[in-house]
Amino acid sequence: MVFLNTSDVLEGKILVNHYTDISELKGQAKKTIQNGDILYSEIRPKNRRYAFVKNLSNPEDFVVSTKLMVLRKKSDDLDTDYLYYFLTSTEAINYLQSRAENRIGSFPQITFEVLKKLKIRLPSLNIQKKIAKILSDLDTKIELNNKINTELEQMVKTLYDYWFVQFDFPDANGKPYKSSGGEMVYNIVLKREIPKGWGVKQLQSCIKKIIDYRGRTPKKLDSDWSQNINDIIALSAKHVKGGKLVSLKEANRVDEKLYQKWMKEELQEGDILMTSEAPCGEFFYLIGETKYCLSQRLFAMRADLEVINNACLFYELSVGNGYSQIMGKVSGSTVFGIRQDELRTVNILIPPTSLQKAFQENVYPIYQRIRNNEKQNQELTQLRDWLLPMLMNGQVAVADAKEMVNEQLGMVVESPADNQLKLTDKDKKIRRKMLATYIINQSLNDTSFGKTKFEKLLHLIECHIVRGNYNQRYSVQAAGPYDGGFTKVFWNEVTKAKWFKIEEFGRLKRIMPAENHPKSLVDYGYLSEDLKLMINDFISEFKTTNYERPEIISTLYAVWNNRIIRKEMITDELLKKDFLEWDTQKERYKDRLDNALLWMRENGIIPDGWGNEIKRAKK
Template sequence: MTFNGWKEVVLEEVSYYGDEKIPSAEVTLDNYISTENMLPNKSGVGMASGLPTTKSVRRYKKGDILLSNIRPYFKKIWFATKNGGCSNDVLVIKNKDEKELDKKYLYYTLLQDNFFDYVTATSKGTKMPRGDKSAIMNYGIMLPPLNEQKAIANILSTLDEKIETNNQINEKLEEMAQALFKHWFVDFEFPNENGDPYKSSGGEMVESELGMIPKGWEICQLDDLVDIIDNRGKTPPLSQNKTNYPIIDVKALTGTDRIVNYDNCSKFVDKNTYETWFRSGHPKTGDILLSTVGSIGELKLFFGDKGCIAQNVVALRTKNISYLYLFQYMRHIKKQLISYNIGSVQPSIKITHVKKHKILVPKKDIEDSFTEIIKNISFLIFNNSIENQRLVSIRDNLLPKLMSGEIRIPMEDGVLSEKN
């Protein structure tokens, strides 16, 4: 169905691939985009972990759409907010005429699941499928009048801006939590009984196997502080459909905040498998999730009751210590955890090695004071993450309705109306 002023076109009529090159020396970790630092499930991009080794890379500009062309089912896409360079495995899509096509409208058109389903279905290769560039340009889209394009993009952008604001708040909260941990438990400037910084106010320090520590603090093995929930063994039978029982693997542990990223969960089990298959049980609120294979040493806190852990993840359930303190401590020693790597081809760590790691245990009153502060920070982060899941769901439900014209935006008063 088409509407007055709407027309159906293919991408090639209104957009093209950018193929301009720039010297690799001109890109930085902040503006270099490759398939590795593009985030799955339409989550944008992260910081690059390395710079290109080639002499030149493809240029992109603010307002371009970057699309990962490897394994398109990962749904990696980004609306560029700056200028930079990208690898050859990233497509740069530009619109031909801004008087005919709004950049943000084009981005939201390509953000739809239908588009990624199409690119996946027309891709080439099996082990590492690549999008067919010609087929992508033959993808059909609906093109309303420009003012309606802008109105649609504005509604969706408002949701994305709120999501981004929550992400930025969470990033700052994480920085605050780690800074407080360092101040109290690395610099040992936690408040003494008078409220003054302990070490610089002359607090007594004693020698230990971890160096000088406050008097009365202890050193324990991790094994004495946690029980291990470990489901390694046979791979469970997977559901062909998305269910309420996601498998939390290493991809779900990536990112800067402490909450499991369920958007990165791509495997699911059914209810019966969830209830019967996992020999060690399921994670509970407060468990610390640690990746042991692949991207090792990634850490998240488990909140709620959603999901089961994969073979490359273990859950640490604390005893006789605050899970919030231990989580922050393990984040601080992440490099030491990574040093337990025994893998030659694929990085991996044995939990039997990690369990022997020495942990600094503060006095109970100091631990309790720290936990109370971090608890408030953690629940703020958790609530923001929950809100973002809801906003993403709203956005993704609105997308096809707005782009198909099922929901129209009358230009007279800006009020949404629904076509029956």
Template structure:
């Protein structure tokens, strides 16, 4: 069958009169999850927020499929949710397809790669797909509903472990944020006053250098496809560490700009466009020009800088606006932002306390990459019938 045989694309406009609504943009969905549940006042809404959706629907971005901007709607209270017109709302025909089965297919690596290639052949500013031209004609093997249930059950074990790791990481990061607030905002260990041996400095004082990234010429294919992560803003969403990126640089691409290489535990901060995102580097990487990265000085905790930059997210946005519609905070402006710099002993104690939390976060993120690879390897074998699931007792 084809995807078009198995689901409908829904374009029902929101007609409600809720005082507060939740707006879901393409940036609010990622790898199966709806990230945003924050209500806003229902007035002066931007024109792209029109679509309604319900439980068991699939939200699927029209732009850059490889960015994994999709979600399975696993909650029922959706009456005041409004999705952007840039998100397709796919409604499975449940008499022939299990919603989770269709979602697993649409989020599989092979399908995303195929759709990305199709998107890049279309003219326009962004690599984009449509339901009728690219998604609906996609072929899919459809077993009976009982077999679909078994396949969904097998994949669900992996998905639950991935979700569990993500929840653990969220909790670990919250613990680190709570320690940071207690020490460096409320000064609880210091009689609720900033110690006299701390100084007020700038972001420049935190690092040996601030590196503004650069993009090697994309027309030169020999600069890409290697093993060095190339960090861009889409890679920074929803994670503490950059453990995988959409694009990788070759040895030639790295050699082209060796001074742009970021060592592990460098702190990346997005300063153009979607400003204020913060990540830690997990291995030697490079970034594009939308990101300023702080290489910590010896004696200054990378974890302190990471958590400090999170508290400065709103400041970075405001400083970069300057009357422009696009936030743009350059390296010089970024380096001049005032910050408190605790004593080296305090930073050492803080680093010792937080290091196990961040090490576990990194370990869980890496495990999730392996689990996702396992899922992606199993999926085509399960869906083609190469792996027989009839005797598996779930």
């Protein structure tokens, strides 16, 4: 069974999904759940330990603690999503927290008797659903931005690991340095081999200054915290976690007068924030907003750009050679931290200036996008938190709220067809090139990713996901649908620009990054973030397979779509017949077609007649 305690749920999400032997379950494991239930902790409501059970494939395998209330509606007059937003509103949580604190006991706790006496305004079921949909749209966009940021951060970490840990940065010939036999020398300080010509310096030689105001408080400066939520945020260690600023809503604030007294040295873009203790070793790369006040257990470092740039130093300290050294220098009896004199002795790997510059040029625009998404999430959260009680109390009309949300989300009023009509042939070619480039970059860590696999993924993604008229000219080829006119020009351009290269591993023509590969990562402005996530999910379905599976699916998709376009009868036998008649080489796949068709239906990869019929090319 999967056991859920109060610590296993947080702000709407279930955090664990690992199984425990029934004999090892705790005595508290007594409640079952089902989709549509709301899990709500009895202990300290302000900690927001709640979850909405939705789309869980195995709810019968879950058992929850007696300290989690399992709330299930008993009337069809109540929409569960509406109830969820009501119970998680600031007003409801504050009320329940106050009741918990008034309870006589060892810790603040509520019971179902307290919760069931809450009064909830119940408009018609239709209005409840509309209110929940408005709030859900905001939450969906917030979650989407979080997923996008996670992928962007992973992209940078992968590049850092490839260049500065594996040392496979592009050499003078555009080949991976270490894998291509680049000279390595043993470094006695790091006790490992590093590329010839690289250096190692202590952190104190890599930074201009450490900005540290940890001992300051408002009282010491004859002032007090501001109660104005629009004033300047005072950051402490609890607000830096996982490379992000968190829980800013609960952060203390300072007014401009106190800020000027406090921050004699103001932060600037590129500074690196680090927590000194409780916990030690959390980092934040300051890009975008810089007007913060530094308070408890937090300081900032400013790189000496003549030695190392901001991006390289940030990753060296937060995930690279420096991080393990920092953790090794942590000390303390009850609270673990690091002294600055110890921190300054951490050894930092110094790559050549040209490589540092190339890394920074890749990282900076990505982090700009990350910070923009974070800023948008703050704005969306503020709007949601303001709308929630106003909608629940009927103080804002549903139509007005929907208009506010649409405006905030920046929904496009033009239809996709209108946009397509405005594209020139040059625009279409660029968009298609960016799409193909994105597919490749998301697949470079796939050891079976070669030209054939790329061509079939391009066909499926263009026809099933993107569905944009970019002058595609697919025709019948032995391996499946193929657009030779575009593909040949594309490969000529990207190999000439040294974005990618083809290396032969037996029969596999594997696609690899070339000397100027970072230029292909900078910006894919023609693809929306939602579309990228859909593409990534689709690609992940094929990452553990060689070219054969995408070839089979791509060809089946094509013959199926052809029949829809021609308005012909469709049965599995006819689809298999068309597949085998596509080319004589397809005979080797005949025993795999039933499973392939089943897989396509299970995953919703079903054509609907979009695009043009794929025919044999004229000789």
